[in-house]
Amino acid sequence: MxxxxxxxxxxxxxxxxxxxxxxxxxxxxxxxxxxxxxxxxxxFPLENQLFEFKYKEWNPCGRALEQFLILNNYQTHKLDISPELFKDIVYQIGMMKKYASVRSRYLDEQNITIVENELKALIVKKFKNTAPLYxxxxxxxxxxxxxxxxxxxxxxxxxxxxxxxxxxxxxxxxxxxxxxxxxxxxxxxxxxxxxxxxxxxxxxxxxxxxxxxxxxxxxxxxxxxxxxxxxxxxxxxxxxxxxxxxxxxxxxxxxxxxxxxxxxxxxxxxxxxxxxxxxxxxxxxxxxxxxxxxxxxxxxxxxxxxxxxxxxxxxxxxxxxxxxxxxxxxxxxxxxxxxxxxxxxxxxxxxxxxxxxxxxxxxxxxxxxxxxxxxxxxxxxxx
CATH class of the missing domain: 3.40.50.1220 (TPP-binding domain)
Incomplete structure (x- = not known):
């Protein structure tokens, strides 16, 4: 070789x-x-490490996320978000953005965007606490x-x-x-x-x-x-x-x-x-x-x-x-x-x-x- x-x-x-x-x-x-x-x-984190959150990492500031999880029947008390769960949440958000007919009864384009924006903010926050932001x-x-x-x-x-x-x-x-x-x-x-x-x-x-x-x-x-x-x-x-x-x-x-x-x-x-x-x-x-x-x-x-x-x-x-x-x-x-x-x-x-x-x-x-x-x-x- x-x-x-x-x-x-x-x-x-x-x-x-x-x-x-x-x-x-x-x-x-x-x-x-x-x-x-x-x-x-x-x-610097590797791939999925940036997308896993202990309960104490996301709960104090992820209020819209918590409400979204409760609406979708997740047990949020002391819930740690694994990379797989994170991807599942994002998948659901994506499908609800694309197809209004599959949205839960209290979800609309605006509050779906609020949850998505909160997820992005949580990722930036975690990165800043993990690695240097030049x-x-x-x-x-x-x-x-x-x-x-x-x-x-x-x-x-x-x-x-x-x-x-x-x-x-x-x-x-x-x-x-x-x-x-x-x-x-x-x-x-x-x-x-x-x-x-x-x-x-x-x-x-x-x-x-x-x-x-x-x-x-x-x-x-x-x-x-x-x-x-x-x-x-x-x-x-x-x-x-x-x-x-x-x-x-x-x-x-x-x-x-x-x-x-x-x-x-x-x-x-x-x-x-x-x-x-x-x-x-x-x-x-x-x-x-x-x-x-x-x-x-x-x-x-x-x-x-x-x-x-x-x-x-x-x-x-x-x-x-x-x-x-x-x-x-x-x-x-x-x-x-x-x-x-x-x-x-x-x-x-x-x-x-x-x-x-x-x-x-x-x-x-x-x-x-x-x-x-x-x-x-x-x-x-x-x-």
């Missing part, structure tokens, strides 16, 4: 613009699951880390910084490698990394397209209304983000903390886990076509810390667009970095891309271990 870090490093050298008269634009897309921020900082520094005009970087964190940042240096956009002619990012995570880890890669006087928003264009970012006007293809990369949050808010004037990004009451009135645009995901909201309708086109245009896909769960059926279908047919996978490569063993990784990928391993089909290279270790090995192979 091919060595994952060395093979990736060789592809970087092959497609870099450096030392060549011409190097066609080559998109490398990173698909970041919950394992990515966990690899960055152990404080804040926007108004003076530096940057999203800042809450502590100096560890050696592992610096290695991850150095890898992305190196990839950005292997691209060029002189005279608006894009050449070399263009790194892009698609993430299922709500947090701002990747934004903070990209902002620090942009240098002391730069901002990641100047060169990064988010799939939607905010009118403001943390109270400041968005500097770029329409990006130019020569230098821009993509960051697409397909499950939304804690900083994405919809207002009457349009979308805005706000990385500052909001109190629970404000969050209930206008929660961030985030997808709640459910037994049947509902991506009908306007934000997700805007993001999905952008993500699909990006995957189709990419030749390298790096999946980091994402278990490809069956419940994410629509996300799996979206990923399939990277190489829908065997012919689409020719000269394309998937790098899968996860703590699961290689055979498990291969099995997960095969459920999406049935032509892996076939002659002139998609190449899949697994790696069992932390992303920081993979990044270090890649950097060493590129030296």
């Amino acid at each position: 091919m060595n994952s870090p060395r093979t990736f490093a060789s592809l970087v050298k092959q497609h870099s613009y450096k030392g060549k008269k011409a190097a066609p634009l080559c998109s490398f897309s990173f698909f970041l699951g919950a394992g990515f921020p966990k690899s960055w900082d152990e404080r 804040a926007f520094n108004q003076d530096l005009n940057k999203i800042c880390f809450d502590a100096p970087l560890t050696d592992e964190q610096d290695t991850i940042q150095q890898l992305f910084l190196r990839l950005f240096k292997d691209s060029d956009g002189a005279e608006r002619l894009p050449e070399g490698i263009r790194p892009h990012f698609i993430t299922t995570n709500y947090d701002a880890t990747i934004e903070a990394i990209l902002d620090n890669c942009a240098g002391s006087n730069g901002s990641f928003l100047r060169y990064t397209y988010r799939g939607i264009t905010p009118r403001q970012c943390s109270g400041k006007n968005s500097g770029t209304a329409i990006h130019v293809h020569g230098l821009v990369n993509n960051l697409l949050k397909i499950n939304g983000g804690f900083e994405i808010y919809e207002t009457a004037a349009g979308y805005e990004f706000d990385y500052s903390e909001r109190d629970f009451h404000s969050l209930k009135l206008n929660p961030p645009q985030i997808m709640l886990p459910s037994h049947e995901q509902d991506y009908q909201q306007k934000y997700f309708q805007a993001i999905f076509p952008k993500a699909i086109r990006l995957l189709q245009e990419s030749i390298v896909l790096v999946i980091v810390g994402y278990s490809l769960p069956e419940e994410d059926a629509l996300v799996r279908l979206m990923l399939k667009q990277f190489a829908e047919d065997r012919s689409d996978g020719y000269n394309k490569t998937v790098f899968y970095i996860d703590l699961a063993i290689d055979d498990t990784q291969i099995g997960r990928i095969n459920e999406i891309f049935h032509h892996t391993g076939e002659r002139k089909g998609l190449t899949v290279i697994p790696y069992t271990g932390k992303f920081s270790a993979w990044a270090r090995a890649v950097l060493e192979a590129m030296d």
